[in-house]
Amino acid sequence: MRKWLIATLAFPVTLHAFAQVKLSGEIIQGGLVLGKTEPSAIVTFDGKPLAVSKQGDFVFGFGRDDSKKHQLDITYPDGNKETTTLTPKKRQYQIQRVEGIAKKIMNPDPKAVARAEKDSQQVRAAREIKTNYIAFAQGFIPPIEGKITGVYGSQRYYNGKPKSPHYGLDYAGKTGDPVKAPANGTVTLYVPDMFYSGGTMIIDHGHGITSSFLHLSDAYVDVGDKVSKGQIVAAVGASGRATGPHLDWRVNWFQERLDPALVLKVIPIK
Ligand SMILES: [Zn+2]
Numbered sequence: 001m002r003k004w005l006i007a008t009l010a011f012p013v014t015l016h017a018f019a020q021v022k023l024s025g026e027i028i029q030g031g032l033v034l035g036k037t038e039p040s041a042i043v044t045f046d047g048k049p050l051a052v053s054k055q056g057d058f059v060f061g062f063g064r065d066d067s068k069k070h071q072l073d074i075t076y077p078d079g080n081k082e083t084t085t086l087t088p089k090k091r092q093y094q095i096q097r098v099e100g101i102a103k104k105i106m107n108p109d110p111k112a113v114a115r116a117e118k119d120s121q122q123v124r125a126a127r128e129i130k131t132n133y134i135a136f137a138q139g140f141i142p143p144i145e146g147k148i149t150g151v152y153g154s155q156r157y158y159n160g161k162p163k164s165p166h167y168g169l170d171y172a173g174k175t176g177d178p179v180k181a182p183a184n185g186t187v188t189l190y191v192p193d194m195f196y197s198g199g200t201m202i203i204d205h206g207h208g209i210t211s212s213f214l215h216l217s218d219a220y221v222d223v224g225d226k227v228s229k230g231q232i233v234a235a236v237g238a239s240g241r242a243t244g245p246h247l248d249w250r251v252n253w254f255q256e257r258l259d260p261a262l263v264l265k266v267i268p269i270k
Pocket of ligand 1: 150166168169170247248
């Protein structure tokens with residue numbers, strides 16, 4: 001068994017003279033990691049197989065509070081095996097207070113609770129879709145030019161009450177401002193009026209990597225449409241639990257919530 005090192009920096013590194021694996025991205029909470037190896041290799045993360053593209057691309061990521069030691073194994077057709085452990089670096093998250101949330105949203109009635117439950121099941125299902133697109137491996141661009149007004153991971157207090165952390169990157173914007181696809185993909189969900197997230201769109205970038213846009217006022221593409229990086233797909237809005245118009249962009253690896261700010265920094269592996 002050969003020992004190999006991991007690039008913990010946000011650029012691809014060839015690991016040793018005969019390296020058959022390259023990684024790009026930070027080993028950190030919320031981080032997305034791209035990998036490239038021989039297309040015929042078998043790659044497992046914590047014992048579970050990862051999809052490997054015809055070009056040898058694979059991907060995984062670490063959630064907000066992930067501090068576990070993970071194991072990445074690569075088995076080559078010649079029987080050689082490479083193994084390493086990865087422990088995401090811990091982060092400190094901000095505390096953010098949001099005031100002025102409407103009473104019917106703070107204390108939803110049973111009908112609204114049922115609605116929100118149905119919404120989250122739909123979102124979960126869209127994030128579970130596994131396709132062989134490799135758009136995730138080709139780099140991401142910001143979906144909007146606006147100033148960043150909310151970051152990933154913040155512990156949120158709504159009207160003084162602690163609620164679940166914020167998993168998106170919030171950009172300031174006006175209702176109707178264009179929202180671009182951050183990478184190529186296929187639209188897998190659009191619902192104009194989810195209870196908390198309002199107009200909600202999900203784009204699949206392949207291998208379980210998805211973008212979600214929240215609080216939209218409009219969509220210019222339909223479910224099933226293929227979109228390209230930079231294409232205008234939706235409009236900023238203030239729908240759902242929002243105090244004003246802004247774009248909330250989220251990135252997931254299946255149900256694992258990643259930090260879009262880190263995703264933007266990951267450099268594709270040549
Ligand atoms: Zn947000």
